[in-house]
Amino acid sequence: MAQDRYSLLLYRTTLAGCALGVVATLYFLDGLAGYPTGAISHSATALASMLAALFFLYVFFSGLWDRSRLGILLWCLILVALIVEIALGLLPPTARDELTHHLAIPRAYSKAGRIFEIPFAPYSYYPMLLDMLYVPWVGWQWDSIPKLIHGLFGLLTGLCLYAYLARRLSPVYGLLGFLFFATTPAILRLSHWAYVDLGTTFYSTASLLCMIRWLETRDERKWLVLAGLCAGFTMATKPNGLLATVVLALLLAFALSKEKRPIQKRAGHLFLFSLLAFIPFSPWMAKNLIWTGNPFFPLLGNLFPSAAEIASGEGGGLGLLARRDLLYGENGWQIATLPLRIFFSGQDDTPQFFDGVLNPMLILFLPWAFKGKWANEKKRFFAFSFLYLLYAVFLVEMRIRYILPIVPPLVILLVYGIHNIYLRIARPAWLVAFVTFLWLWNGVYLWNHVRTVSPWDYFRGREGREAYLSRMLFDYPAIRYANQTLPSTSKIYFLFTGRRVYYSERDYFHDPGENAWGLSRMIQTAQDAKDLNFKLAQSGVTHLLVREDLLQKFLKDNLAPEQLRLWNIFAQRHLQGLFHARGYSVYQIHG
Numbered sequence: 001m002a003q004d005r006y007s008l009l010l011y012r013t014t015l016a017g018c019a020l021g022v023v024a025t026l027y028f029l030d031g032l033a034g035y036p037t038g039a040i041s042h043s044a045t046a047l048a049s050m051l052a053a054l055f056f057l058y059v060f061f062s063g064l065w066d067r068s069r070l071g072i073l074l075w076c077l078i079l080v081a082l083i084v085e086i087a088l089g090l091l092p093p094t095a096r097d098e099l100t101h102h103l104a105i106p107r108a109y110s111k112a113g114r115i116f117e118i119p120f121a122p123y124s125y126y127p128m129l130l131d132m133l134y135v136p137w138v139g140w141q142w143d144s145i146p147k148l149i150h151g152l153f154g155l156l157t158g159l160c161l162y163a164y165l166a167r168r169l170s171p172v173y174g175l176l177g178f179l180f181f182a183t184t185p186a187i188l189r190l191s192h193w194a195y196v197d198l199g200t201t202f203y204s205t206a207s208l209l210c211m212i213r214w215l216e217t218r219d220e221r222k223w224l225v226l227a228g229l230c231a232g233f234t235m236a237t238k239p240n241g242l243l244a245t246v247v248l249a250l251l252l253a254f255a256l257s258k259e260k261r262p263i264q265k266r267a268g269h270l271f272l273f274s275l276l277a278f279i280p281f282s283p284w285m286a287k288n289l290i291w292t293g294n295p296f297f298p299l300l301g302n303l304f305p306s307a308a309e310i311a312s313g314e315g316g317g318l319g320l321l322a323r324r325d326l327l328y329g330e331n332g333w334q335i336a337t338l339p340l341r342i343f344f345s346g347q348d349d350t351p352q353f354f355d356g357v358l359n360p361m362l363i364l365f366l367p368w369a370f371k372g373k374w375a376n377e378k379k380r381f382f383a384f385s386f387l388y389l390l391y392a393v394f395l396v397e398m399r400i401r402y403i404l405p406i407v408p409p410l411v412i413l414l415v416y417g418i419h420n421i422y423l424r425i426a427r428p429a430w431l432v433a434f435v436t437f438l439w440l441w442n443g444v445y446l447w448n449h450v451r452t453v454s455p456w457d458y459f460r461g462r463e464g465r466e467a468y469l470s471r472m473l474f475d476y477p478a479i480r481y482a483n484q485t486l487p488s489t490s491k492i493y494f495l496f497t498g499r500r501v502y503y504s505e506r507d508y509f510h511d512p513g514e515n516a517w518g519l520s521r522m523i524q525t526a527q528d529a530k531d532l533n534f535k536l537a538q539s540g541v542t543h544l545l546v547r548e549d550l551l552q553k554f555l556k557d558n559l560a561p562e563q564l565r566l567w568n569i570f571a572q573r574h575l576q577g578l579f580h581a582r583g584y585s586v587y588q589i590h591g
Helices: 002-032 039-063 069-089 096-102 104-112 129-139 145-168 171-182 185-190 197-217 222-237 240-257 263-292 307-312 320-328 332-336 338-344 375-395 400-424 428-453 456-460 465-472 476-485 517-525 529-538 548-558 561-574
Strands: 491-495 507-510 543-547 575-581 584-589
Touching: 002 039, 002 129, 002 145, 002 197, 002 222, 002 263, 039 129, 039 145, 069 145, 069 171, 069 428, 096 104, 096 129, 104 129, 129 145, 129 222, 145 171, 145 185, 145 197, 145 400, 171 185, 171 400, 185 197, 185 400, 185 428, 197 222, 197 240, 197 375, 197 400, 222 240, 222 263, 240 263, 240 375, 240 400, 320 332, 332 338, 338 375, 375 400, 400 428, 456 465, 465 476, 476 543, 476 575, 476 584, 517 529, 517 548, 517 561, 529 561, 529 584, 543 548, 548 561, 561 575
Parallel strands: 491 507, 491 543
Antiparallel strands: 543 584, 575 584
C-alpha cells in the first residue's frame, strides 16, 4: 500500500507538470493567433500556476511528514530553504537572462498583444514553454511571480525524487533526496530567478522516472504516455531539452532491445514514446519553420540555411578545445577533466568556471551506489547523467545551468550510496558527520549568496524598488532617465548594455550578439557623417543608450582610422548628451 501511495504521488506530480505544459502551449497557440491578452487566456494561465503551487503546498504540509526525529529535521531544513527562496523571489528581477530574455520577451508580447517575430533577438526563436506562463504576470507588472513559478518547477522535481526514493527505500531517504536537490547551490540560485532551467530539469526527471516505472512492470501504459509527454515538454522548454530527449530515447531503445518480446511490439513502444514527445514540441517547430525555414532555429543552421540565420549573426564557432584554449589558456588535461571539474571548481558569474556551483557529494558516493537491489534502474540513472554530460561538454559552451538535468539522477544515486554505506558501516555516526559536513557546503553557499544580494533594507522598507534596482544594476539610472524624459515615440539603440532591456518602457533595438556589429557596418558603409545619420534615421533609432568604455574600445579595435574619424565627426555634429551616470550615457540623435 505504501508503494502505491508513492507511485500515486509521482503520477499526480507529473500530471501537475504536464497540466502546466498544456496550458502554456495553449497560451502560445492563442498568442500566435493574436489573442494572448484576452481575459480567458490570462486567467487560465494564472489559475494553472496557482493550482500547481497549491498542489505542492498541500502535499508538502500534509504528505511529507515523517514522525522520526531525523525525518522532522530534514523536513524543517527543506522548509527553511523554501522560505528563503520565496523571500528572495519577491525581490525585483536583476538576473541577466531575466532582463534580456525570460522577462523581456514576454513583456514585449504582452505590450503587443500577440506573439511576433523579433529578428534582432535570436533567443526569441528558442522554445519558450515556461515563458508563456510568465506573460500574464509580466503584463500585470507582478514580475516576482514568474520567479516563484520557476522555483515551483524545482519543488515539483523535489517531489518526484521524494516519491521515487520513499517508494524504494523509506520516507526519510525521500526527504534526504529532496533536501540534497533543493539545496544544491545551482538550484538554490536559480530557484528565485525567472529562468527556465528548472523546467527542463523537472520534465526530464519526470520523463526518466515515469519511463523506469513503466519498464518495471509494463502493466500500465499511462507511465509510458507520461514519459513521452514530459520528454516533449522538455524540448519545448529550452534547446538543451533536445539533448535530454535524445538520451531518454536511447535509454528506452536499449532497454527494449534486451527484451524477448516481438520486435514489432518493442518498436511500437518506442514509436509511441517518440510520437508523444513530438506533440508538445511541434508547435514551436512549426513557428520557426514558418518564420525562418528552420524548425530548430537557431540550431542546425548547416542543415536549414535561412535569411533569418544570417541576419541574426548566429553561426558556427570554435570547437571546445580551441575555444577553452583561446579564452582561458587551458591545456588538454584541464579540458579532459571538465566532467569532474564542474563538481569541484564551479564559480558564479565566471564563465571559465562554468558560471555556477554544484557539490562534490553528487559524485563522491557513486562507488557505493550500485550495490544491492534495482541494479538496472541505477545503471539507467548513471547512463542518463553520463551521456547527457558527455554530449553537453562537447556540444555547447559549458554552463552549470545547461547540465542541471543530470542533478536529480545523481541525487538518487547519492542517496543509494549513503543507504548502502549505512547498512555496512560499523559506526554510522562517522557517515552522518561526513554527509553533514558536505551538505553544509550548500548552507554556506546560501548564506553568502543572501549577503551578496543584500535584501535586508528592501524588506524592511528602507529601500524602495527604484533604489534597489539602481544599487544592483549599473545601467538602471540611465534606463530610468530614458523612461521618465524621452518621448513615448522614441526608439533606443542599446549598445554594450548586455541587452538588458526589460526595464525599458520605450521601443528599443540592439544587436543580436554582444558586440555592436550593426553600428560598425553602418559606419563602414557610410560615405560621411550625414550619411551615417541617415542610416540610423532609416532604422527608426532616435536615441542611443551606451556603456561608454566598451563602445569606445570596440570602435577603436574594429574601425579603420578614417572610419573612426567619421564616427567622431558624427558624434560631434549629431549626438547630444542627455544623461551620464556610472559609465552609461543617453544620447539624442539630431540633425
